[in-house]
Amino acid sequence: MDRRYFLIGLTTAFTFCAAPILAITKAGAKKLVDSLVKDINKVIASGKSQEAMYSDFEKIFERYSDKSYISAYAMGVDGRRATSAQKRAFSKAFQSYIARKYGARFQEFIGGKLEVGSVKKVKSWYEVSTTAYLRNEAPFDVTFQVSDRAGKNLFFNMYIEGVNLLLTERTEVGALVDRNGGSIDGMISDLKKAS
């Protein structure tokens, strides 16, 4: 076989492979956020107790978010000197802290809803814009960032009116490390108590 045909064949094969993957990511990013928003709206409308809602949010977080990325980002430079045991303990404590903290925030959404809007490609990931409608409030913007870094589409960050929540949490974790005189274990135990 001629080398040129081989190359053409290879290019065609590559194009056929690559096209569906990109298409899946764009549609997939929207599909992920659609389904995420549906689940959040369901919890908001359920009228369950605060405790029950926290555990529902923790499950949503578990299912839809890139947990290892979020934990690694939140720990920031301190992650470089953390032991594997500390990393695992931090991930666990951080996820439950996030569910408590944002679960409490989502309570303000009771009677309101999120609506999915446009999808935009940014570098190697997608940004899905949603609008939050709360009672008696001007609608505001909630953006989810979605990537397939971990092998499937998961959200790895969100912005509320331009405020980067991961950066906010990394600042918080850094402040907890400082407060504990640089001790990672001290920070983890504070995180377990934080609301």
Added chain:
Amino acid sequence: MVPRLSASRSFMTAFLVLTVSACTSIGSKTVSSNGIYDPYEKQNRQIHEFNRSIDKALVRPAALGYTSIVPDEIEDSVSNFSRNLSSPSIIVNSLLQGDLNGAGVGTFRFTMNSTIGFLGLFDPASIFFDIQEHDADFGETLYVWGVGEGAYLELPFLGPSNQRDTVGMLVDFFTNPLSYIGLDSPEKYFGAGSRVARGLSSRGRYSDAVDSILYESADSYSQARLMGTQNRRFELGDENANVEADPFALDTEGF
């Protein structure tokens, strides 16, 4: 009651002097945290502590009282009245930014709400005509003109800001004709009073969210600085100034 006005003016002038001297004293050292230039962190933190204590002792209880006692309809009307008074600034700044559409929206809203909206107590422009509020201020105009945000500043009573927005706020105050109307009558306090009430109204409504930043975070100064700055950049459409991380570039091994 002119002395009262000149007192508030000299207070504002002191601010302006402070800001301008701050502008000129930017040295070569770059103090930056999360992409925010904050060379006056020490002074800012002192002001933050002052703001926190004022909030705890005065603003928070007043806001919670205000939102729980005053019916929502009246609260909304007072906020509408205050917003309507800032319309002339919005129109002028839209024009300065070359935003004719914004100036038109501002003019329509001001005309409608000042007349059939009973001096701005109601907002028929958005209720009947679906012409929503369009915001513009001189800080934004400076941004459009290419002025950088300068150093981060936390202002007494007002919270997170920066040099550009502080100058913008002062210019808006002195150029708004409504700041000068009714100098010798009690009505002159209506504008300032409604502005304070509008502030209390949002402090009361977002009470839990604000409390979690001011009283539950490990470093409330850093949180307020980060959120205030990012939110303002978002408002201005200046998101490139924020740091973007590539999710594929981070080492997540072990998490």
